[in-house]
Amino acid sequence: xxxxxxxxxxxxxxxxxxxxxxxxxxxxxxxxxxxxxxxxxxxxxxxxxxxxxxxxxxxxxxxxxxxxxxxxxxxxxxxxxxxxxxxxxxxxxxxxxxxxxxxxxxxxxxxxxxxxxxxxxxxxxxxxxxxxxxxxxxxxxxxxxxxxxxxxxxxxxxxxxxxxxxxxxxxxxxxxxxxxxxxxxxxxxxxxxxxxxxxxxxxxxxxxxxxxxxxxxxxxxxxxxxxxxxxxxxxxxxxxxxxxxxxxxx
Amino acid sequence: xxxxxxxxxxxxxxxxxxxxxxxxxxxxxxxxxxxxxxxxxxxxxxxxxxxxxxxxxxxxxxxxxxxxxxxxxxxxxxxxxxxxxxxxxxxxxxxxxxxxxxxxxxxxxxxxxxxxxxxxxxxxxxxxxxxxxxxxxxxxxxxxxxxxxxxxxxxxxxxxxxxxxxxxxxxxxxxxxxxxxxxxxxxxxxxxxxxxxxxxxxxxxxxxxxxxxxxxxxxxxxxxxxxxxxxxxxxxxxxxxxxxxxxxxxxxxxxxxxxxxxxxxxxxxxxxxxxxxxxxxxxxxxxxxxxxxx
Amino acid sequence: xxxxxxxxxxxxxxxxxxxxxxxxxxxxxxxxxxxxxxxxxxxxxxxxxxxxxxxxxxxxxxxxxxxxxxxxxxxxxxxxxxxxxxxxxxxxxxxxxxxxxxxxxxxxxxxxxxxxxxxxxxxxxxxxxxxxxxxxxxxxxxxxxxxxxxxxxxxxxxxxxxxxxxxxxxxxxxxxxxxxxxxxxxxxxxxxxxxxxxxxxxxxxxxxxxxxxxxxxxx
Numbered sequence: 026x027x028x029x030x031x032x033x034x035x036x037x038x039x040x041x042x043x044x045x046x047x048x049x050x051x052x053x054x055x056x057x058x059x060x061x062x063x064x065x066x067x068x069x070x071x072x073x074x075x076x077x078x079x080x081x082x083x084x085x086x087x088x089x090x091x092x093x094x095x096x097x098x099x100x101x102x103x104x105x106x107x108x109x110x111x112x113x114x115x116x117x118x119x120x121x122x123x124x125x126x127x128x129x130x131x132x133x134x135x136x137x138x139x140x141x142x143x144x145x146x147x148x149x150x151x152x153x154x155x156x157x158x159x160x161x162x163x164x165x166x167x168x169x170x171x172x173x174x175x176x177x178x179x180x181x182x183x184x185x186x187x188x189x190x191x192x193x194x195x196x197x198x199x200x201x202x203x204x205x206x207x208x209x210x211x212x213x214x215x216x217x218x219x220x221x222x223x224x225x226x227x228x229x230x231x232x233x234x235x236x237x238x239x240x241x242x243x244x245x246x247x248x249x250x251x252x253x254x255x256x257x258x259x260x261x262x263x264x265x266x267x268x269x270x271x272x273x274x275x
Numbered sequence: 276x277x278x279x280x281x282x283x284x285x286x287x288x289x290x291x292x293x294x295x296x297x298x299x300x301x302x303x304x305x306x307x308x309x310x311x312x313x314x315x316x317x318x319x320x321x322x323x324x325x326x327x328x329x330x331x332x333x334x335x336x337x338x339x340x341x342x343x344x345x346x347x348x349x350x351x352x353x354x355x356x357x358x359x360x361x362x363x364x365x366x367x368x369x370x371x372x373x374x375x376x377x378x379x380x381x382x383x384x385x386x387x388x389x390x391x392x393x394x395x396x397x398x399x400x401x402x403x404x405x406x407x408x409x410x411x412x413x414x415x416x417x418x419x420x421x422x423x424x425x426x427x428x429x430x431x432x433x434x435x436x437x438x439x440x441x442x443x444x445x446x447x448x449x450x451x452x453x454x455x456x457x458x459x460x461x462x463x464x465x466x467x468x469x470x471x472x473x474x475x476x477x478x479x480x481x482x483x484x485x486x487x488x489x490x491x492x493x494x495x496x497x498x499x500x501x502x503x504x505x506x507x508x509x510x511x512x513x514x515x516x517x518x519x520x521x522x523x524x525x526x527x528x529x530x531x532x533x534x535x536x537x538x539x540x541x542x543x544x545x546x547x548x549x550x551x552x553x554x555x556x557x558x559x560x561x562x563x564x565x566x567x568x569x
Numbered sequence: 570x571x572x573x574x575x576x577x578x579x580x581x582x583x584x585x586x587x588x589x590x591x592x593x594x595x596x597x598x599x600x601x602x603x604x605x606x607x608x609x610x611x612x613x614x615x616x617x618x619x620x621x622x623x624x625x626x627x628x629x630x631x632x633x634x635x636x637x638x639x640x641x642x643x644x645x646x647x648x649x650x651x652x653x654x655x656x657x658x659x660x661x662x663x664x665x666x667x668x669x670x671x672x673x674x675x676x677x678x679x680x681x682x683x684x685x686x687x688x689x690x691x692x693x694x695x696x697x698x699x700x701x702x703x704x705x706x707x708x709x710x711x712x713x714x715x716x717x718x719x720x721x722x723x724x725x726x727x728x729x730x731x732x733x734x735x736x737x738x739x740x741x742x743x744x745x746x747x748x749x750x751x752x753x754x755x756x757x758x759x760x761x762x763x764x765x766x767x768x769x770x771x772x773x774x775x776x777x778x779x780x781x782x783x784x785x786x787x788x
Contacts, residue, residue: 077450082378109456115447122469132455188455258641260780271644
């Protein structure tokens with residue numbers, strides 16, 4: 026059984042079709058990169074896996090998305106627990122206006138955990154997982170906004186890890202960061218792979234090549250090609266993919 | 276030939292730019308000048324009567340002498356009362372509108388109605404307040420009735436500023452919170468409101484300024500012509516600065532003699548509004564720093 | 570055309586120029602050998618310097634393009650094949666130079682006979698043709714033509730084998746000239762190598778066009 030699977034997914038915003046019959050299967054403990062030009066539907070596709078698209082007015086979703094073999098768009102799905110199982114990281118670092126500690130503790134608190142000792146332990150392990158502990162251990166009570174952009178983004182990843190999800194969705198997680206912070210996040214992705222299933226949307230093709238095991242190329246709402254990253258970047262099967270990754274698009 | 280034309284063009288471009296700059300600058304300073312004229316007019320005329328006694332004593336001798344203490348206290352009560360009423364309702368309504376209702380007919384309808392509400396002249400609010408709160412609900416001329424009427428008046432302002440403040444919160448904050456399994460209400464209360472707070476405060480202060488200066492809505496609902504004692508309950512009548520000012524300038528026992536007191540009252544009123552505005556800015560900066568975006 | 574593509578075009582122009590120059594060198598070497606003309610041979614040696622210079626330039630450009638443009642997919646394969654074919658061309662150029670040196674050192678009738686006997690010129694002619702056809706295949710993105718090269722190289726290998734036997738026989742007949750015969754044998758070997766080089770180039774062309782690695786695979 027695959028960790029994530031989409032079958033015949035069609036998404037409409039009003040009258041425009043954002044995704045056309047998307048079928049992808051993603052194995053556990055792999056990194057899958059979604060690439061394609063702006064507006065190709067890759068972000069929309071990413072947000073299907075934690076039903077974040079539900080927030081958009083006038084969206085229509087057809088087809089099935091399976092997480093651990095269960096169709097999450099079925100009636101009666103507990104969206105909160107689905108999302109608890111799915112960490113999400115965004116384009117711009119977006120820590121909450123709280124202390125560093127409370128940012129990471131947030132997910133635990135909203136899920137009803139009150140045992141302070143447990144929370145403290147979990148916060149520490151989560152921050153250690155993103156290799157941020159040494160940088161922030163003396164200022165856990167300070168505002169998260171005092172951190173640099175790269176640190177903030179790692180904090181946001183720690184925030185997502187604290188609730189122990191099995192899936193991490195990343196929406197262009199390094200597009201607002203400098204190259205060194207970017208390299209740190211990429212390294213982190215590589216390490217997190219052993220424990221989590223990661224799906225990452227990126228505009229940076231080198232990044233997709235560096236961090237992912239599989240790559241899906243979207244264009245105008247269609248899945249043009251999905252395959253092993255090494256093959257996509259050395260010998261893509263479709264000409265459109267070739268033109269896109271070699272920068273000859275259009 | 277061409278270069279000459281280009282030079283000409285450059286000169287004419289620069290000239291029109293200079294004219295525009297001059298006009299815009301002039302208008303900007305003109306507004307400042309008007310404000311300064313009004314302020315200095317009130318300060319010059321009113322400053323001489325301001326004293327510790329003036330703001331802490333009861334009015335005397337048909338309001339030609341003495342202080343304006345009960346009017347200040349009355350206004351503060353009305354501000355506090357109307358805010359207690361309008362702020363929670365307004366903020367909750369705005370939260371409902373912005374966070375819960377999906378785009379569509381209902382939202383548009385509520386929005387339009389809110390806008391209409393803010394367009395109604397304040398005297399109409401006064402009449403409505405009189406018939407509903409004073410007569411129908413039997414509150415009589417009282418701080419309660421006046422506060423509720425003023426509250427209704429500023430409700431649209433509170434709703435609209437709060438809505439704007441909530442809209443300014445980036446969606447990714449909501450998504451990040453929801454993505455951690457938080458409920459919508461947890462997200463709103465713990466993430467969205469703290470971020471929007473500085474801007475909501477601004478709306479609050481704006482409405483304080485509005486409330487403290489209104490005369491018409493309190494005319495029939497609370498304001499006492501002359502009441503040389505402090506209110507003891509919310510069902511008491513009270514004096515209020517704007518109404519006091521109106522009374523002693525138009526229908527007092529001796530208008531000429533109470534003129535300086537009128538200017539003094541005006542100055543106090545202006546100062547209250549000014550101070551609340553400064554306070555608002557300070558609060559905004561203070562909270563703004565806490566949630567500063569990078 | 571974007572910046573990257575114009576860089577690729579420049580590289581390709583140099584590369585084709587080198588290819589043609591090397592082909593010309595081999596042809597001149599063949600002519601020098603057939604007539605034992607030392608002037609032509611000297612001309613070849615002076616051209617060899619230019620070929621070595623262009624070889625370095627092309628290699629440097631490939632390195633720059635990889636560092637600056639991070640080519641992927643067909644672009645990456647193109648650069649990789651340019652690097653490999655370029656070094657093959659340089660080796661083919663060396664062969665021409667070696668033949669030229671042979672002509673300069675040992676141009677006499679003894680060899681003329683032997684050359685006819687071993688069919689060395691036929692071999693040489695075919696090797697030149699092969700190199701020319703690899704260029705045609707490359708320029709027309711014609712992997713079919715590249716595949717034909719393999720068969721034609723076998724023909725060269727056949728001639729080489731018979732030449733080897735011929736020379737062995739000659740040595741038996743005339744053992745006191747063994748040194749000259751061995752020199753001839755190594756010359757024939759070199760010409761055969763030129764054919765192999767074309768075969769390697771053809772493999773690279775197929776890799777570039779079809780992303781299939783043909784080397785080190787059992788036949």
